[in-house]
Amino acid sequence: MAGDPPTEDVPKTSGADADGPGTESRKRSDDGDTKRQSTDELRAEVEARYDFEDFEAEAMAEMSVEEWEAVFDPESWLTGAALLDRVERELRASVRDREVFAVVERVGDDEADRVVAYSDEGYVVVRPDGTVQGTGTVLRDVEPMVALCSMEAYEVPDVADDAGLPHPDAVRAGSGDFGNRMLQVVAGATALAGAAFVAVWLGSVVGAVDVGFAGAIVLTLGLLFVGVGALLFMTVANARLSDRMRAEQYRERLRAVRAGSDERPAFLPEEAFEAGGRRLEEAMAQVHQAARTEAAAGKEAAGEVGGDTAR
Numbered sequence: 001m002a003g004d005p006p007t008e009d010v011p012k013t014s015g016a017d018a019d020g021p022g023t024e025s026r027k028r029s030d031d032g033d034t035k036r037q038s039t040d041e042l043r044a045e046v047e048a049r050y051d052f053e054d055f056e057a058e059a060m061a062e063m064s065v066e067e068w069e070a071v072f073d074p075e076s077w078l079t080g081a082a083l084l085d086r087v088e089r090e091l092r093a094s095v096r097d098r099e100v101f102a103v104v105e106r107v108g109d110d111e112a113d114r115v116v117a118y119s120d121e122g123y124v125v126v127r128p129d130g131t132v133q134g135t136g137t138v139l140r141d142v143e144p145m146v147a148l149c150s151m152e153a154y155e156v157p158d159v160a161d162d163a164g165l166p167h168p169d170a171v172r173a174g175s176g177d178f179g180n181r182m183l184q185v186v187a188g189a190t191a192l193a194g195a196a197f198v199a200v201w202l203g204s205v206v207g208a209v210d211v212g213f214a215g216a217i218v219l220t221l222g223l224l225f226v227g228v229g230a231l232l233f234m235t236v237a238n239a240r241l242s243d244r245m246r247a248e249q250y251r252e253r254l255r256a257v258r259a260g261s262d263e264r265p266a267f268l269p270e271e272a273f274e275a276g277g278r279r280l281e282e283a284m285a286q287v288h289q290a291a292r293t294e295a296a297a298g299k300e301a302a303g304e305v306g307g308d309t310a311r
Contacts, residue, residue, distance in 0.1 A: 042066065042067065046063070046067045050063070077130065077150040077151070078149070078150050078151070078152055079128060079129050079130055079150070080128045080129075081113060081128065083128065083130055083146075083149060083150055084106070084113060084114070084115050084126060084128055086149035086150075086156045087115050087126050087142075087145060087146055087149045088104060088106055088115050089156045089157065089158070089159055090145045090148070090149050090156050090157065091104050091115070091117055091142060091145060092104050092159045092160075092163040092164055093156075093157040093159045093163065094141070094145070095163070095164050095165055096159060096163045096164065099141075100117075100138070100141045100142075101119050101121075101137075101165070101253065102117040102118060102119040102124075102138050102141075102165075102257075103117065103118055103119065103164065103165060103257050103258075103259060103264075104116075104117045104164055105117070105273070107273050107274070107276040107280060108275065108276015108277050108280065109276070111128075111277060112275065112276035112277030112278075112279075112280075113128055113276065113277075114126065114127060114128075114276050114277065114280060114281075116273075116280065116284070117138050117142060118138065118257065118268070118284075119136070119137070119138050119253075119257055120253055120256045120257060121136045121137045121138065122134060122135045122136015122137055122138040122139055122288075123135065123136065123138055123139075123284055123287075123288065124138045124139045124142045125280060125281050125284060126142065126146060130146055130150050132146060133281050133284070133285070134284075135288055164259070165254055165257070165259035165260065166254070166259065166260060167254070167259065167260025167261075168251040168254040168255050168259065168260065169251075169260075170260070171247055171250055171251050171254065172247065179239075180236050180239055180240060183232055183235065183236050183239075184232075184233070184236050186232060187228075187229045187230075187231075187232030187233045187235075187236065188229065189229075190225050190228050190229035190232065191225065191226055191228075191229025191230065191233070192229075193225045193229075194221070194222045194223065194224065194225025194226030194227070194228070194229055195222070195225075195226060196222070197218050197219070197221045197222030197225060198219065198222035198223070198226065199222075200218050200222075201215055201218045201219040201222060204218070267287060267291075268287065269283040269284075269286075269287065272284070
């Protein structure tokens with residue numbers, strides 16, 4: 001489970017193995033009471049050190065087994081459909097807020113029930129017991145979500161059932177258009193001020209305006225303001241171009257995973273998605289392995305071409 005201690009594969013531990021109040025701990029001797037007290041102290045230290053409202057995989061990897069068992073009570077972990085419901089909502093909220101890039105689906109029934117998320121950089125399958133299978137950035141993003149969602153005290157955001165990635169055509173370039181417009185206004189005002197200074201200097205040259213010995217200063221200020229205005233205009237133009245490029249790259253990623261469409265990418269196993277469960281897990285693992293093999297072959301071919309060119 002993503003909520004497992006860093007060195008364990010199975011999230012489930014018996015109540016007798018976990019420190020904390022309970023029938024077993026009440027029967028312990030004074031040594032047991034001392035150990036429980038030390039566990040409480042450790043729990044307080046861990047809760048002060050980590051922000052569990054923004055708990056990520058890096059923090060999870062830093063925690064020792066003792067710290068993990070002190071903070072998380074295995075008997076209180078949610079599993080089954082309730083866990084999958086919470087993971088799906090949390091994941092859809094993260095995708096909606098553009099914290100995670102993935103298509104989220106709920107597939108299968110009963111024992112085959114799974115939450116699956118996939119992107120152009122990996123996939124993850126979440127099982128009812130909280131264990132996960134996957135690879136890439138999606139797996140890294142989802143693991144801490146499963147840990148948090150398994151805790152009943154954690155509040156999962158409310159989202160629409162179809163919340164997720166937008167349709168490629170709905171992505172607009174220029175999300176920072178207001179900032180660009182304000183910068184454009186500043187650039188125009190600065191350039192006009194510079195032009196006015198230059199005009200005053202020219203007037204002093206032909207004798208229409210008397211600036212005394214300040215002519216050189218007026219000219220310097222005029223050229224400086226004009227230069228700053230031109231630099232600001234170039235900054236705005238570069239920002240708009242960058243916005244267009246990022247928007248187009250984002251659209252291409254959305255098209256690759258068929259976001260906003262009822263169809264899945266051609267490389268995904270349709271029948272396995274309909275079946276869910278173990279069949280889906282095996283099929284997704286095969287898809288990932290085939291992609292890795294193809295990528296490795298492409299790198300090898302590129303290396304051979306580079307070697308022939310060097311010769």
